Amino acid sequence: MRIGTSMSTKRLDEVCVNEYKIPLIVMMENAILSAIKHLDMDLYDKYIVVSGVGNNGGDGLGIARQLKARGKDVKVFVVGSMEKITPCSKTNLDILKAMNISCRTLDIKGENINILEELKTSIKNSDVLVDCIFGTGLEREVKGVFKDIINIINTNKNLVYSIDVPSGINATTGEILGVCIKADKTISFEFYKRGFLKYETKEYIGDVVVEHVGIPEHIIKKYDDNEYITSIDFVKGNIKSKNKFSFKNNFGKVTIFAGSKGFSGAAFIASEAAIKSGSGLVTLVCDEDIQDIISSKVSEGMTANYKEENRINKLIETSSAIGFGCGMGDNKLTLERLEYVLNKSNCPMIIDADGLNVLKNNINILKKCENRIIITPHLGEMSRLTGKSISYIKENRLDVAKEFAKENNIIVLLKGYETIITDGNILYINPTGNSAMANGGMGDCLLGMITSFIGQGLEIFNAVVCAAYIHGYIGDILSKKLYTVNATQIINEIPSIMNEFDIEINL
Ligand SMILES: NC(=O)C1=CN([C@@H]2O[C@H](COP(=O)(O)OP(=O)(O)OC[C@H]3O[C@@H](n4cnc5c(N)ncnc54)[C@H](O)[C@@H]3O)[C@@H](O)[C@H]2O)[C@H](O)CC1
Numbered sequence: 001m002r003i004g005t006s007m008s009t010k011r012l013d014e015v016c017v018n019e020y021k022i023p024l025i026v027m028m029e030n031a032i033l034s035a036i037k038h039l040d041m042d043l044y045d046k047y048i049v050v051s052g053v054g055n056n057g058g059d060g061l062g063i064a065r066q067l068k069a070r071g072k073d074v075k076v077f078v079v080g081s082m083e084k085i086t087p088c089s090k091t092n093l094d095i096l097k098a099m100n101i102s103c104r105t106l107d108i109k110g111e112n113i114n115i116l117e118e119l120k121t122s123i124k125n126s127d128v129l130v131d132c133i134f135g136t137g138l139e140r141e142v143k144g145v146f147k148d149i150i151n152i153i154n155t156n157k158n159l160v161y162s163i164d165v166p167s168g169i170n171a172t173t174g175e176i177l178g179v180c181i182k183a184d185k186t187i188s189f190e191f192y193k194r195g196f197l198k199y200e201t202k203e204y205i206g207d208v209v210v211e212h213v214g215i216p217e218h219i220i221k222k223y224d225d226n227e228y229i230t231s232i233d234f235v236k237g238n239i240k241s242k243n244k245f246s247f248k249n250n251f252g253k254v255t256i257f258a259g260s261k262g263f264s265g266a267a268f269i270a271s272e273a274a275i276k277s278g279s280g281l282v283t284l285v286c287d288e289d290i291q292d293i294i295s296s297k298v299s300e301g302m303t304a305n306y307k308e309e310n311r312i313n314k315l316i317e318t319s320s321a322i323g324f325g326c327g328m329g330d331n332k333l334t335l336e337r338l339e340y341v342l343n344k345s346n347c348p349m350i351i352d353a354d355g356l357n358v359l360k361n362n363i364n365i366l367k368k369c370e371n372r373i374i375i376t377p378h379l380g381e382m383s384r385l386t387g388k389s390i391s392y393i394k395e396n397r398l399d400v401a402k403e404f405a406k407e408n409n410i411i412v413l414l415k416g417y418e419t420i421i422t423d424g425n426i427l428y429i430n431p432t433g434n435s436a437m438a439n440g441g442m443g444d445c446l447l448g449m450i451t452s453f454i455g456q457g458l459e460i461f462n463a464v465v466c467a468a469y470i471h472g473y474i475g476d477i478l479s480k481k482l483y484t485v486n487a488t489q490i491i492n493e494i495p496s497i498m499n500e501f502d503i504e505i506n507l
């Protein structure tokens with residue numbers, strides 16, 4: 001699913017109208033017809049449509065017409081200066097008038113007390129309110145009668161379905177411009193709006209569905225912002241095709257540097273996740289004093305300790321991917337080991353946890369490793385790496401991750417609700433995962449899965465996207481029956497879920 005901004009909508013509209021000669025009213029009618037499919041007409045009969053005078057309002061007026069045509073009881077309120085009404089909205093308003101569908105108008109300059117009372121009563125007497133006051137054209141603080149109406153709707157509402165965006169939200173940034181409709185469902189056009197990714201907007205957007213307005217795919221592709229929400233088809237497609245045609249018999253040889261005294265669990269989880277994700281050969285490199293404990297637990301993997309220099313050198317040279325950092329300790333020795341492995345290796349390297357902590361103020365050591373480093377920080381680690389505050393990163397996480405990836409020529413997987421994966425150019429948002437998974441060891445498990453997928457020969461960026469998706473997908477399935485989901489439970493499910501995905505890694 002594509003992510004887009006107000007600008008993306010505007011640009012596409014202009015291209016369609018000017019270059020491809022698709023009249024806007026045609027796209028609007030497509031938008032209307034695709035929106036009404038989601039208005040639950042089999043459940044409800046009484047609708048109220050509240051429209052502005054922009055094209056979002058035009059969508060609403062067309063929706064009112066289509067609802068009426070299907071025998072529904074519809075009341076329409078239009079708010080805004082009538083002299084500003086867009087041509088397409090005017091056309092739809094004229095059709096409504098010709099059909100004798102009554103429209104109450106609230107002019108921003110007029111005295112609207114009686115109509116506001118009428119609106120309140122109509123809301124109470126209806127099943128569903130369709131919100132079409134503002135769409136992607138909202139550009140300033142919502143005030144006056146617009147503010148009054150939104151507050152009335154939020155206070156008196158039954159169900160509210162917002163068209164394109166809940167009125168009051170900046171579709172690009174997610175900023176709430178003073179007041180905003182609290183939608184139960186948002187039916188958005190062409191793009192999942194970038195603003196919806198801001199955590200604070202979740203209480204306004206409700207369930208989001210994205211519908212098409214009939215713009216040909218090749219045009220959308222041409223003006224793509226390269227930002228997406230990972231779909232299950234993307235994951236299936238990527239993993240399958242890579243293995244089917246390119247690496248059918250190659251399961252990869254991976255090395256994981258992890259664990260230290262007191263942190264043997266991290267090393268176990270990362271290695272076991274790589275094994276269960278289908279790697280041909282997994283070797284864990286750890287401190288000598290935890291080697292025996294881990295050897296006894298990781299029966300299908302091998303272990304080495306830091307004293308075995310020749311063996312380690314050979315492992316680094318021959319690995320198809322290296323995972324580094326879980327439970328190693330935030331100390332000088334870890335930094336030295338990181339530099340050593342970075343210098344000696346040529347394969348993709350995934351760095352997490354203490355591997356990231358020691359990179360603070362040393363990020364330049366990644367510069368010489370062109371395009372083969374993946375970092376997987378959570379917000380705290382990202383804050384230490386970038387020097388930016390957690391709250392700033394939270395507010396601007398897409399751009400912070402993108403900029404950091406671009407500057408350092410790396411792939412960044414920024415963990416959190418709706419994890420981000422970006423190489424500075426393309427960005428994916430991971431839709432899977434849940435709060436039942438918020439416990440120790442999850443990151444180690446993800447590191448093992450990413451290392452394994454890359455080691456098996458998947459394209460690096462796609463491997464990270466797919467690993468994040470499957471990791472969260474398993475968590476989502478388990479959380480339906482478990483209050484807490486831990487890493488070992490995820491690991492145990494990897495083979496069966498991969499099988500369900502029809503992923504051919506183990507053929
Ligand atoms: N390609 C598509 O996705 C299509 C989407 N459609 C719909 O069109 C709207 C965007 O329409 P636009 O006319 O550009 O903007 P709005 O309807 O959001 O309204 C702008 C309108 O409101 C005024 N305004 C802006 N901010 C404020 C404010 N704070 N207070 C008061 N008034 C304000 C502004 O001056 C304008 O008059 C999109 O969301 C879709 O719903 C098309 O139907 C088809 C193609």
Ligand SMILES: [K+]
Binds near residue numbers: 056131133134167
């Ligand atoms: K709206």
